[in-house]
Amino acid sequence: MTFGSGEYTYKADMDWAKRPEGWTWGWTPGMACDSQGRIFVSSRCDHPLVLFDANGNFLDSWGEGILDTAAAHGIYIDPDDNVYCTEFNRHCIRKFNPDGALVLTIGTPGVPGAQDGDPFNIPTDLAVASTGELFISDGYGNTRVHKYAQDGERLLSWGEHGTGSGQFDLSHCVRIDRQDRVWVCDRENRRIQIFDTDGNYLTEWTDLLEPNQVCFDPNEDIVYITELAQQISIYTLDHELIAKWGGGGDTPGDGPGQFIGGPHAICIDAQGNLYVGEVFTDGRWHKYVRQS
Template sequence: MTFGSGEYRYELVEGWDKLPKGWEWGWIPAVACDSQDRVFVNSRSEHPLVIFDREGNFLESWGEDILKDAHGIFIDKEDNVYCTEWETHCVYKFSSSGELLMTLGTPGQPGLEDGKVFRKPTDLAVASTGDIFVSDGYENARVHKYSPNGTLLKSWGEWGAGPGQFELSHCVRIDKDDRVWVCDRTNNRIQIFNLEGEFMTQWRNLLHPDTIYFDPTEDVVYIAEMDHQVSIYTMEGELITKWGGAQKSKNPGEFSGFPHGIWADSLGDLYVGQVQVDAGLQKFARVR
């Protein structure tokens, strides 16, 4: 079965992920690939961070003693792995082999008042400057900017639906031009800022955008939308293709849960994780 259209057509790879015997998936909020096409799956399971090769063969797992409540994942150009934990109010930076390098926030301790770091953070991205941006969305309408060594530089945002305001800053990503894209999920839009948090523009009329991914070789953006849909747009906002039907479906390749995490490997194959359903990881191999 083929999904998408034109140059962006995909085939579902059923049974792709080969978990060790006796292991089971819970919700899968986040997925990312490193420069070697290793696929990192961040889930709310007994084994929270599981790593596969692109063929779905199990390689290793780590983080069982640290990671408690998965929400977002990001892998930078040096293959450092950042895991955002919403219920424990912190972000962890690991080396590609699982060594803990840095912690942002205090595990288990939320910010004491609105605007303070962190109050159920959602995701993270790293700019070309090395600065770190964290979306802090469930109980904070904020984006926080950190230096590479973890010093808080600034925060922006407030509750609302106007430019620079958020109802749920659910994901942050940074494009090749160092523009900061923030999924403002409850407002059905993506807002775009410069690195200093100054509002530039916005995309409206999306279906509760959860997470986005920028293709490093093609000028397209992949959007996992909460309303059971994956969409692909040009960087100018023109819809290329979409699938999922914007309604709950148990059909293979569609979504019975909420698409929550999305990433592509070097060959353009897509990986989508879902919440509100267990074992909701799907791989879509690009047809060329």
Template structure:
């Protein structure tokens, strides 16, 4: 019997073992996922084959990026099916075709900015695009900054510093932008999503989230604005076994109002219908959700002292249930 998460119009069936990998291959941690205009799925992961491409049924198509990426972290795809790959291991953002050809590199590989200097980049995390093609980069683990670039990679401006006040960040982990130019930042360790205009002016914040890690804006031309938020769940031994903190997915509207929660009440786990560490999200043309999880990275935090299994699930597909 299949497992269904959510309720009402936000119901999703868990598709077990969706991706068919070549013999001997594995994802390890899936840091990010993207879906192109033909519903091909790009899986940006920390295994030996950093970018794996599948059709919507999970059939393997190709891989690329071997020898190029140091540590997969963020992935965004634009309306022309061009990918923006954020590598927090070598402190760069690469603009790449769906065949793996690098068109633009922002940042200097293996030359991080000084820690908390505010200069790009120190372990950048994700990218988003404005309606006119400006590139926003969340930066990240070694900075508390959002950078804005022109479409050709010229640095335009930046905002943010470390802290808890509006406009300040404690690990800006993910970023998204909508069709009107508003910018949304998953301020992970401040347990909120902050909303800005395109030039960094603070507008609002969404609370009642637990370590928002993944952030995906999903709105078609005729659809209401909504977001899927991947919440990482407990991060310290003191609350590792507390119920109802995640890890989970939350679906919210354009004002941050909660519409549905998928999973999370029973805590982390490998069981069907539960999550370990949702880190990257994408939604295809039919409304199905792809969830990348950094399961290996988070195992020791989730289950302190327990040996890491040989295999952990790092990618799930949630198929939208149509009434």
């Protein structure tokens, strides 16, 4: 069975990962691909960050004793293959080098911001701009976005609770496109807002079903979106719909291209294959193999 349309047609592979025997898995809110072709799976379980190759062979497990087993949320890999893990209910961001060594913690683990709006209060995700500056969505408690220097110094924050431009109901994911525009999934307002790197509002997309995460095609002006209401969508950066699949919240299922809980994580590898992780269900990972 295939999904998508035209050049963006995929075949589902639900059994791509050769998981270590006896390990158990929780919700999977984060997945990411690095330049070496490694697939990182961030799950709420005893092994919170697990690595596979593109053929699904198990490679390694990172973060035991550092990452909380119930705190996984966002994961991001920068061009130098540094790995950033957002621990949402630990109120911090962890940065690992490409060999898995912890090199930076932003925020105080287990301690929320002292005042309303101060970082962090249940943060959700992180992205790195071409300048090396970090953007962090501080979503569940603060409904804000913070901009940081590479060394962890805060430079700027914006956002507040609401429905207007530059306001958020839940700033759930942040990503940076090749034009250095800052995309923020404002999930509970069912939209994506787009800003410049100084936090100035540019535009928004409103025809979405609770957008969880986005990822950008490394070679084309294409964005891939997971929507909590059991849907994956593919658009051009000019907001032209290319394809979508899933039940749109009406027909949950466990078959290929269906979702039991909701698609949350999404990433793309060098071959254009997509990897998707679900929440509200345990250990459910999808691979969509590009056919064209």
